[in-house]
Amino acid sequence: MAKLTNSAEEKIRKLRKKYGIYPKVKQIDTLAAEYPAQTNYLYLTYNGESDDINSKSKARNSKQYQISNNKNFKRFEHLNLENSDSFRNSKYESVFSENRKVEIRNSQNDRKVIVLGSGPYRIGSSVEFDWCSVTCTQTASKNNLSTIIVNCNPETVSTDYDMADRLYFEELSLETVLEIYEREKPFGIILSMGGQTPNNLATSLSKNGVNILGTKSTSIDQAEDRNKFSNLCDKLSIDQPVWAKLKNLKEALTFAEKIGYPVLIRPSYVLSGAAMNVAFSSEDLAIYLKLASRISKEYPVVISKYYEEAKEIEIDAVAQEGQILCSAISEHVENAGVHSGDSTMVLPAQKLYLKTVTQIENIAQEIAKNLKITGPFNIQFLAKNNHVMVIECNLRASRSFPFVSKVTGVNFIEVATNAILNINQIPNTKYQILDYVGVKAPQFSFSRIKGADPILRVEMTSTGEVGCFGDDIYEAFLKSxxxxxxxxxxxxxxxxxxxxxxxxxxxxxxxxxxxxxxxxxxxxxxxxxxxxxxxxxxxxxxxxxxxxxxxxxxxxxxxxxxxxxxxxxxxxxxxxxxxxxxxxxxxxxxxxxxxxxxxxxxxxxxxxxxxxxxxxxxxxxxxxx
The missing domain is CATH 3.40.50.1380 (Methylglyoxal synthase-like domain)
Structure with a gap:
């Protein structure tokens, strides 16, 4: 509507609320209308006159709720649902089986927390982030919180009926998330588990009064905005490739000639390195700049020096109030220039100097402290001749969090969730020196994409990944x-x-x-x-x-x-x-x-x-x- 009227979404939203136009909450009927459904599958619609649930009421935990409160089920009152054996052997089991699971799953705690999922599967956003969302939700439930998941992908585990107390099967848009937030009135919302899509909503949600749990939206913006993050690194005297935010092609060409080709074009707030390219000539630069400005219209495009023959290293970490609780340093088999999602990752790193490891740990702690990070984050580095430079920082779970959690035996997302929820007793986050090696390798689908060039670049192309263990890097690598x-x-x-x-x-x-x-x-x-x-x-x-x-x-x-x-x-x-x-x-x-x-x-x-x-x-x- 905003596009059609040449207006802004916020204006349309205010106008809609002024006239009392709100969506209704409906349950997805899993029983084909044969019996009244009591599921936690919910969705929003403007094509409804009343809600199917009362978001203000306490969550129910009575197994007999459906019988005592629904006149259509009065004929089943003789069944003893407390006695699972007698119920299981009755002919009415199929009628109640799904509904009982939902009722038993509900929490009596009024404290609600919303967890945003990863949205549709696509290159750059896949099951890794769903694992993070599910683990986060399970950890919140263990802490006696009522959990609400917002996601719209039926292929995910997070959209299973028994993952959360309530599931809103909805798109991850600002309008939808705000409607659910205002209706459910949780004490907060967690954005950092679903990847780039929910993270992009941080600033807008914060402006609308949403309580974002974990790292603040201002810090997220400072890390996502290439210009702001580069300024922060300069302020902290942290080395990074020579960079500049440029306003037009002429300035870009002058800068590239000054520092020398190749140069890297880096848009802000993008998924899987979209429109990120390496320019080896002025002709390349002109083409790639036009593409980057089209993909990331609202945010600056930064150009930086591209270093060849440099090693790429990542640190996945969890912090609380700027203090790192746990971390894992992995190295890429491929040199820098291949997107981290397409790279082959090795943990623990096999070819790093002790000095390089120390530099990475110190830089990560410095960034965490200055951004006051609470929750998961990932930083990517270049290393050449024992000289370490920062590439970028993501204040969210990265796609390698499930991998590092499996390899180290420490559940990084559980630690992150406890940190976000400010749980006093953080689980043990230390892991011993590993006597084995884990390798994460990308899975490509080029055979299904007719004509695609199966080459590895700075923009991600893989559609999945595998992780394997071995006594050494050669065994783990071959397995992967x-x-x-x-x-x-x-x-x-x-x-x-x-x-x-x-x-x-x-x-x-x-x-x-x-x-x-x-x-x-x-x-x-x-x-x-x-x-x-x-x-x-x-x-x-x-x-x-x-x-x-x-x-x-x-x-x-x-x-x-x-x-x-x-x-x-x-x-x-x-x-x-x-x-x-x-x-x-x-x-x-x-x-x-x-x-x-x-x-x-x-x-x-x-x-x-x-x-x-x-x-x-x-x-x-x-x-x-």
Missing amino acids: LLATGVTLPKKSVFVSLAGDENKVDFLDSAQTLKKLGLKIFATDGTSKFLKSKGITSTKLYKIHEHKKPNVLDFLHNKKIDLVINIFDPYFKKEFDDDYLIRRSAIDFGIPLLTNMQTAELFVKAISLKKLSDLKTLPWSQYITP
């Missing part, structure tokens, strides 16, 4: 890749390396492949390089060359077990040519590796581990001392 559908090569590998630097970097891996007895197929330039280093390979022509033997024919006839295609963004023509190879590998179901660090680790792992070396153990056996 196998779990995503990658198969081990038995006879042959195809290798295409763009640029001299990539060829040199992969040399040791190529020698290892040869020692493993695998036949190497390669493109012309890669084949010549390998030959100069004493490694024999069979040359295959690229698809566009239309010559024989052609890589497309070998992929189609399943003569290649693995494709390693390492691109170089400076070689634009090779990048476009190799797209056909990458896409064909996906279309023919051939495992594909496009990142140098991932490929090197994979080759190393298959040289050290056989399938028979990979243990199958339950999670509990790893985390139990």
Whole structure:
């Protein structure tokens, strides 16, 4: 309505309230109108004359409520619902089974707390955040609070009937959340568990008088707004890539020329790195700036120096009033430049200097203190030559919180919820030095997206993830890749390396492949390089060359077990040519590796581990001392 009338949502909302137009709360009928439903499945509608529930009344806990208060059920009064055995054996069990679960689930405590879920599943927002929302809700229930979940995704666990005392099956919009908040009158609302979507509502909800539990909305805005957060880092003397907030293309081009390409374009308040890109030229910069300004219209776009060959590191932590309660430092297998959701994460970190770890811990504590963080947060870092720089900070649960909780044995979300609710007795948050390694690997769905280039960039493309444990990084890494559908090569590998630097970097891996007895197929330039280093390979022509033997024919006839295609963004023509190879590998179901660090680790792992070396153990056996 605001768009149609060229007005603002707030004005429409005030006008609607002025005329007494409010939505009604209705229950979702799970019994097909055969019997009166008493469920906690709720939704809002303007197409109703009365509410199905009374949000002001105390939650009921009487198992016989439905019989004593509903005249349609008077004929069932002879049943003893307190005696579960006699009820279970009666012919009326199916009538009451679902309703009894709802009634038993309700809490008698008037203190309500709303937890916002993650909304629809999409790239950047998936089951990881639903796990956080559910764990948060369960922890609140353990603390004798009446819980209310707002979410609109039927695929989630949070929308199961027994997860909360009340479930509003609604979109996560400002208007809807405000209506539910004003109707239920909870003592507060938790935004930090559902990912970016609920976090984006923080400022608007706060302006409307909503009590946000945990980190304050002003701090959330200071972290989400690239300009404000960069200013904070400068104020605290925390190193970060050289940056600038620029008003127009001319200023952007001047800044990029001054610091040198490549540069990173970074919009604010976006999910999964949307419209984030690396510009290697002025032409790239012009295109990407236009896209970023369209995606993030209300907030500034920041341009910063993009560092190549740098390691990326993350810290997931929980704080209370600015004091960190627990934390876990993970490293990415891939160098910086791959979105954290697409990266392969290793915990505990295997290749970090003690000095680097100390710097990260100190920076995290400094940021937590200055932003007065209460609840979960995540900070991403660059590390190069033992020099640490901050990339960004998210004042919410990250998608790696379930992973670090499983690996360490400490439930970070339970700790975070207790901190948010100001529970005095925080559970033990310390974990011992781990004698095993956990690896989180991305799951991609390129085979279902026709024509998509299966390359890893700063914008997220994965649709899921897997986590595996092992005695060392090689076992855990191989397990994780196998779990995503990658198969081990038995006879042959195809290798295409763009640029001299990539060829040199992969040399040791190529020698290892040869020692493993695998036949190497390669493109012309890669084949010549390998030959100069004493490694024999069979040359295959690229698809566009239309010559024989052609890589497309070998992929189609399943003569290649693995494709390693390492691109170089400076070689634009090779990048476009190799797209056909990458896409064909996906279309023919051939495992594909496009990142140098991932490929090197994979080759190393298959040289050290056989399938028979990979243990199958339950999670509990790893985390139990």
